[in-house]
Amino acid sequence: MSDSPSSVRAPGAPTAANPTRPITPIYVAVLLVEAVVLAALWSFSRYFGA
Amino acid sequence: MHVVDWFIVAAYLLWIVYTGLKRTTGAGAVEGYFLANRSLPWWAVGLTVMATQMSAITLVGTTGQGYADGMRFVQFYFGLPIAMIILSLTLVPFFYHAKVYTAYEYLERRFDVRTRTLASLLFLLSRGLQAGVIIAAPAVILSIVLGFNLTLTIMAIGLSTTVYTMFGGVQAVTWTDVKQMVVIVAGMAAVAVALVFGLPDDVGIGEALHVAGATGRLATIDFEFNLNETYTFWSGLIGGLFLMLGYFGCDQSQVQRYLTAKSVDAGRYSLLMSAFVKIPLQALILLIGVLVFVFYLFHAPPMLFNPVHEAEVHASSRASEYAALDTEFQDALAARRTAAREAVAARRTGDAAAVATTEAAFVVRQQRLTAIRGRAVSLVKEVTQDDSYTDVNYVFPTFVTTELPVGLVGLMIAAILAAAMSSIAGELNSLSTSTVIDIYRRHLRADGTDQHYLRVSKIVTGFWGLFASIVAMYAANLGSLIEVVNRFGSFFYGSLLGVFILAVATRRATASGALWGLVGGMITVTYVALTSSISFLWLNVVGAIAVVVVGMIVSLPSSVQKPPLSWGQPTGS
Structure with missing residues (x-):
């Protein structure tokens, strides 16, 4: 068994068949959703809290 | 338990084992057995990432925490979404393009075999014991609350999981995890509904929550900066960030999950699923604990739940x-x-x-x-x-078995078993991977055939399953051992993260720097833990920083400026 299980392409760079695409909008969405969730949690505790 | 509940639990166990064993045909070679030939869709990988992290300890411990202390624990996860973004940008594409089986395999390419071997041995020790604790905790609780025989409960959890993991490999792990997450979420949702409907007719849920809120149980965010306080916004955001980076980026049980994805983007999406879902899910589980508290305001709880x-x-x-x-x-x-x-x-x-x-x-x-x-x-x-006695972990199981209707009891017991088995399966598979790839193939037999390594992988999976089950039987009688094993994790993750920071972020770090940095990091964390009262979450930060500082100092005499890192190119030291 070789060290590189997928031995056809050279270890390393992205290929045309499997490019890495920027997914910046999803990262931004993650941060926005976290901010919204944190705000919701804070509001929830303020509303029901002592 | 009612016969209907027994039927549900038995049907669940048979369904899961059957689902896992069906995947045996996809595990005909080592890459298929360990990495599913890198073919899995992002949503399945995302669910298995979540299932591997969420053990039965999460389910019964977190609800118990909500009952006794409230929702402050949700802050523990505040750093997770940011950690997932950082990993999606760095280690996920890095590991994927490096075509490694294990995270530690990469450390040899970057540094040397000593660093790889030490890191993998620390992982095997930590995860091997953790797997036993993950079996023991729900087994002890279910045996006490339901009167099950402890040994048989441990065998039911440990050996059934071992069987399908051993024969089905990572495909079995993933597709059983998908179904187990459905069972867990369905169970928690059903319990939440039952709790709301379990209030007296003349008490509304909002009114009841206000009463619970008067005790501080609904406080979720504490902005005070206090190193000695475990659950604050800052310890969760910063300490939790380092913990999650270490766990999801450097622990093979999680790294292997996204290495099975069909592409780099699929691997990223699988982690980002947790980034979106984890905090709301944990908040729900904690809220269920608070709802159990609210339920017992109007019904009679036992004085002690054990x-x-x-x-x-x-x-x-x-x-x-x-x-x-x-x-x-x-x-x-x-x-x-x-x-x-x-x-x-x-x-x-x-x-x-x-x-x-x-x-x-x-x-x-x-x-x-x-x-x-x-x-x-x-x-x-x-x-x-027993100085460590606490009955917090028995609150939710006691509520489930004494207050829920027939059928729902069986579903929740199945959900607790699902949480345990999904974690154990992922850990057994990753323990086998690291043992075979980092230790056996690297040090003992480098010239075997693929079929030979496949046979060894299955045997090693079975070994780890048996090991974890035996540890569980001893851990069941040593309550403090559980705490020791959990604390070992907090010593380990930060330091290992530091090694990967040295590996990825700078070319100046040498192999000796990484090795002595790791040792220095763990010594520093141990010293700080024993001599101070800072929260364990901050130990991850301490460990990572100590490793980087020690590693860079040791590397100084012999470090040479090199071209920027490229994917997986062997570099030596």
Whole structure:
């Protein structure tokens, strides 16, 4: 068994068949959703809290 | 348990084992066995990432935490979404393009075999013991609450999981995890609905939550910066960030999950699923614990939730003392119930002064009840000679088995088993991967055929399953061992993260720097943990920083400026 299980392409760079695409909008969405969730949690505790 | 609940639990176990064993045909070679030939869709990988992280300890411990302490624990996860973004940008594409089986395999390419071997041995030790604890915890709880035989419960959890993981490999792990996450979420949602409908007809859920809120249980965010306080916004955001980077980026049980994805983007999406879902899911689980507290405001809970220890006290010379405490507890319960109803009635009038007065009176009643429980716990500790005794982990299982309707009990027991088995399966598969790839193939037999390594992989999976089951039987009798094993994780993750920071972020770090940095990091964390009272979450930060500092200092004499890193190119030291 070789060290590189997928031995056809050279270890390393992205290929045309499997490019890495920027997914910046999803990262931004993650941060926005976290901010919204944190705000919701804070509001929830303020509303029901002592 | 009712026969219907037994049927549900048995059907669940058979369904999961069958689902796992069906995947045997996809595990005909080592890459298929360990990495599913890098073919899995992002949503399945995302669910298995979540299932591997969420053990039965999460399910029963977190609900118990919500019952006893409230929702502050949700802050523990505040760093997770940011950690997932960082990993999606760095280690996910890095590991994927490096075509490694294990995270530690990469460390040899970057540094040397010593660093790789040390890191993998630390992982094997930590995860191997953790797997035993993950089996032991729910087994102990279910055996006590339901009267199951402990050994048989451990075997049912440990060996059934081992069987399908051993024969089906990572495909079995993933597709059973998908189904187990469905069972877990369905169970929690059903319990939440049952809790809301379990309130008295004249008490609304909002009114009940206001009463719980008076005790501080609904406080979610604490902005105070206090290194000694475990659950604050800052410890969760910063300490939790480092913990999650270490766990999801450097622990093979998670790294292997996204290495099975069909592309780099699929690997990223699988982690980002947790980034979106994890905090709301944990908040729901904690809220269920708070709802159990609310439920018991209007129904009678036991004074202590662990019936075995309670029976020990009843059989001891201090039984009459315990009985007197119980009488006092029943009186305090009735007073608290009255106070809760008065607070609900005051809120209905809209009179702010009346609300404040009645809620303050309720808080006083709650504090009295808590004090009586504290005395009962002290009595149990003295009788049983167990200083670590706590019944928090038995609150939710006791509620499930005594208050839920037939059918729902079976579903929740199945959900607890699902949480345990999904974690164990992922850990067994990753333990086997690291053992075969990092130790056996690297050091003992480098010239084997693929079929040979496949056979060894299955045997090693079976070994780790048996090992974890045996550890579980001992761990069940050594409560403090669970704490020791969990604390070992907090010593380990930060330091290992530091090694990967040295590997990825700078070319100046040498192999000796990485090795001595790792040793120095763990020594520093141990020293800080023993000599200070800072929260364990901050130990991850301490470990990572210590490794980087020590590593860079050791690397200074021989470090040479090199071209920027490229994917997986062997570099040597």
